[in-house]
Amino acid sequence: MNTQTKTDLPHKAAIEVAGVNKWYGAFQVLKGIDLTVNKGERIVICGPSGSGKSTLIRCMNRLEVHQEGSIIVNGIELTNQLKRIDRVRSDVGMVFQHFNLFPHLTVLENCTVAQRWVRKLPKKQATEIAMKYLERVHIPEKADKYPGQLSGGQQQRVAIARALCMNPSIMLFDEPTSALDPEMVKEVLDTMISLAADGMTMVCVTHEMNFAREVASEVVFMDGGQIIERNKPDILFSAPTHERTRRFLGKLLH
Amino acid sequence: MFQLDLFLHAIFSAPLFKGALLTIGLSVCVMAVSLVLGMGLGSMAGSPRPAVRWLVTLYVWLFRGAPALLVLLFVWNGLPQISEIFRAGWFTPFVAAFLALSLIQIAYLAEILRSAFAAVGPGQREGAAALGMHRWQIFLVITMPQALRIAVPALMNEFISLLKTTSLATVISLKELMTVSQFAIATSFRFLEWYGAALVYYLVIVSVLTLAQNRIEHVLSRGYR
Numbered sequence: 084m085n086t087q088t089k090t091d092l093p094h095k096a097a098i099e100v101a102g103v104n105k106w107y108g109a110f111q112v113l114k115g116i117d118l119t120v121n122k123g124e125r126i127v128i129c130g131p132s133g134s135g136k137s138t139l140i141r142c143m144n145r146l147e148v149h150q151e152g153s154i155i156v157n158g159i160e161l162t163n164q165l166k167r168i169d170r171v172r173s174d175v176g177m178v179f180q181h182f183n184l185f186p187h188l189t190v191l192e193n194c195t196v197a198q199r200w201v202r203k204l205p206k207k208q209a210t211e212i213a214m215k216y217l218e219r220v221h222i223p224e225k226a227d228k229y230p231g232q233l234s235g236g237q238q239q240r241v242a243i244a245r246a247l248c249m250n251p252s253i254m255l256f257d258e259p260t261s262a263l264d265p266e267m268v269k270e271v272l273d274t275m276i277s278l279a280a281d282g283m284t285m286v287c288v289t290h291e292m293n294f295a296r297e298v299a300s301e302v303v304f305m306d307g308g309q310i311i312e313r314n315k316p317d318i319l320f321s322a323p324t325h326e327r328t329r330r331f332l333g334k335l336l337h
Numbered sequence: 338m339f340q341l342d343l344f345l346h347a348i349f350s351a352p353l354f355k356g357a358l359l360t361i362g363l364s365v366c367v368m369a370v371s372l373v374l375g376m377g378l379g380s381m382a383g384s385p386r387p388a389v390r391w392l393v394t395l396y397v398w399l400f401r402g403a404p405a406l407l408v409l410l411f412v413w414n415g416l417p418q419i420s421e422i423f424r425a426g427w428f429t430p431f432v433a434a435f436l437a438l439s440l441i442q443i444a445y446l447a448e449i450l451r452s453a454f455a456a457v458g459p460g461q462r463e464g465a466a467a468l469g470m471h472r473w474q475i476f477l478v479i480t481m482p483q484a485l486r487i488a489v490p491a492l493m494n495e496f497i498s499l500l501k502t503t504s505l506a507t508v509i510s511l512k513e514l515m516t517v518s519q520f521a522i523a524t525s526f527r528f529l530e531w532y533g534a535a536l537v538y539y540l541v542i543v544s545v546l547t548l549a550q551n552r553i554e555h556v557l558s559r560g561y562r
């Protein structure tokens with residue numbers, strides 16, 4: 084095992100983003116982002132659409148590639164080395180706005196496929212782990228259904244279970260409730276709140292300010308590719324220091 | 338007039354049966370190889386490298402443009418002129434037909450599979466990548482099964498079309514269904530009965546394929562009903 088790529092030392096920071104710049108062609112989408120997420124912290128990133136918040140979270144498991152700066156996840160720097168990236172990804176769960184469940188596989192298979200191919204676990208063990216997490220998100224009875232037969236809220240809970248099956252140390256949520264009907268938002272948020280209560284390190288891009296108030300250790304406000312301010316939720320919501328934050332929150336709360 | 342007993346005799350005659358087996362065998366071989374290589378070519382069409390995409394485009398342009406008859410004759414008569422290797426005993430009409438039809442079929446299947454892969458969408462790849470799956474695992478377990486489901490009707494069309502195109506190999510004296518029928522007619526002058534018998538074979542084979550298509554579509558569309 085390469086000692087350069089693996090650190091067994093207790094690393095306080097789960098994710099360290101330092102001086103990250105990213106461009107789409109000529110358009111700079113991330114401008115000098117510095118952000119440290121410590122183990123056990125729950126960071127909520129909010130901001131207007133186009134502010135770069137989704138891009139930032141997608142850089143954290145290298146679904147997007149940053150051009151400048153460094154991103155270190157659990158002590159492993161994200162570079163072009165595919166082996167490293169796959170290792171980071173198998174330890175960082177991600178939940179997407181549009182679920183991205185595999186429609187040709189059953190709910191159970193969605194939860195076992197990566198365990199079997201990436202973790203090389205035998206079928207029986209993978210199934211046991213999958214059922215454990217499907218119970219945790221309260222839908223073990225849907226194990227043999229296909230994603231297309233489930234409601235949006237149920238699909239998103241399966242997506243959370245699928246990520247948890249890999250026993251990740253960090254969970255990334257990219258607008259997990261934005262594609263859901265209003266009545267299904269709560270069941271997904273409840274699942275996320277229970278994860279937070281268990282001490283999971285979480286980074287969430289979301290507009291759910293009540294969720295942020297309840298579980299976030301800190302809220303990060305982004306605009307125009309920059310982090311404008313970062314603070315504890317009660318302080319950021321009641322007394323934002325920047326005009327742009329105030330305007331954004333004003334629009335969101337009214 | 339049409340003689341029923343001769344028609345029945347033709348259907349159950351050994352040469353025609355063997356000819357049909359050869360037709361099926363050639364079609365299956367061509368289709369199998371073309372599926373694998375067409376899939377490779379089809380996924381290369383989405384390559385970030387322009388040179389690779391350009392090569393795929395060139396190949397598809399060439400072999401979709403060339404008539405099957407021309408390619409058959411080129412391979413059978415032209416290749417031996419190019420190299421000693423193709424004058425040896427292994428270069429039978431079957432091998433030549435297999436080579437020529439594969440070259441064409443790969444081009445057609447690459448186009449079908451290219452669009453099928455594009456239709457699967459980036460979210461599926463990202464969902465799998467976020468779980469730490471390698472690129473080839475994602476291709477094998479996530480993208481390919483979904484692309485195949487989309488492509489099955491078009492692929493089956495191509496298979497049926499291929500099955501009938503094999504009859505062109507009669508010009509390089511491959512003893513497939515049509516060649517055998519022509520032989521029989523040359524000695525008996527019974528056109529109706531032998532053509533009729535050959536038609537029955539083609540229709541039976543295509544019917545079986547159509548049933549197989551329904552079955553495959555049914556299996557692959559689990560989860561989409």
